[in-house]
Amino acid sequence: LPRVPRGSQLHSDTLSRPVRTLRVKMVLLGSSGVGKSSLAMRFGKDEFRNTSPTVGCAYLTRVVHLSNVTLRFEIWDTAGQEKYHSVTPLYYRGAHAALLVYDISQRETFIRAQVWLKELENQYTPGSTVIWLVGNKGDLVEDRQVSVQEGQSLANDRGLSFMETSALSGEQISELLLAVAHRVYECMGEQQG
Numbered sequence: 001l002p003r004v005p006r007g008s009q010l011h012s013d014t015l016s017r018p019v020r021t022l023r024v025k026m027v028l029l030g031s032s033g034v035g036k037s038s039l040a041m042r043f044g045k046d047e048f049r050n051t052s053p054t055v056g057c058a059y060l061t062r063v064v065h066l067s068n069v070t071l072r073f074e075i076w077d078t079a080g081q082e083k084y085h086s087v088t089p090l091y092y093r094g095a096h097a098a099l100l101v102y103d104i105s106q107r108e109t110f111i112r113a114q115v116w117l118k119e120l121e122n123q124y125t126p127g128s129t130v131i132w133l134v135g136n137k138g139d140l141v142e143d144r145q146v147s148v149q150e151g152q153s154l155a156n157d158r159g160l161s162f163m164e165t166s167a168l169s170g171e172q173i174s175e176l177l178l179a180v181a182h183r184v185y186e187c188m189g190e191q192q193g
């Protein structure tokens with residue numbers, strides 16, 4: 001085989017200037033049954049499954065292209081740990097974004113979200129992780145127990161971003177992922193000075 005001159009790879013790279021790819025760890029949190037696995041599936045593969053596929057899966061990946069950077073999302077699901085009302089610190093470690101999910105048709109899950117938020121705040125220094133409050137099952141209009149205003153005002157009070165979604169219909173799923181991507185990228189920039 002002909003010898004490839006040293007450094008030739010480097011040269012071609014600098015000529016084409018590939019877009020940077022950054023790894024983003026995003027964790028899902030919230031009570032059992034709010035739709036975390038379904039959301040993860042939507043983000044990861046853009047599909048909805050009616051059976052819970054959680055167990056045994058560490059994370060799903062999804063690539064998001066912004067104008068001058070590519071973000072490779074690792075989307076972590078709790079794999080049922082929340083049933084024991086706590087998740088291991090390893091789950092949180094190094095997360096750039098956290099989605100705090102409740103079910104708009106179950107008030108209890110909205111109240112629990114505030115407990116999860118305390119746990120999150122123990123794990124992260126403010127500003128280092130982007131936290132989104134997510135009211136899922138927005139399609140269950142007849143069964144709504146938590147109003148949009150309540151979700152929005154909790155988020156405002158606690159300095160979080162807020163969105164309602166439906167993993168079932170797919171509504172606001174790509175909007176949420178894109179909004180998180182922009183915010184995370186902004187935060188990364190701020191942290192690098």
Ligand code: GDP
Binds near residue numbers: 030037039050053166
């Ligand atoms: P997890 O325990 O938080 O991971 O919740 P799952 O993703 O397993 O979902 C719990 C149940 O809620 C399942 O029966 C899902 O099919 C259902 N579900 C999840 N997201 C939605 C949604 O947006 N709308 C409706 N109507 N049902 C949903």
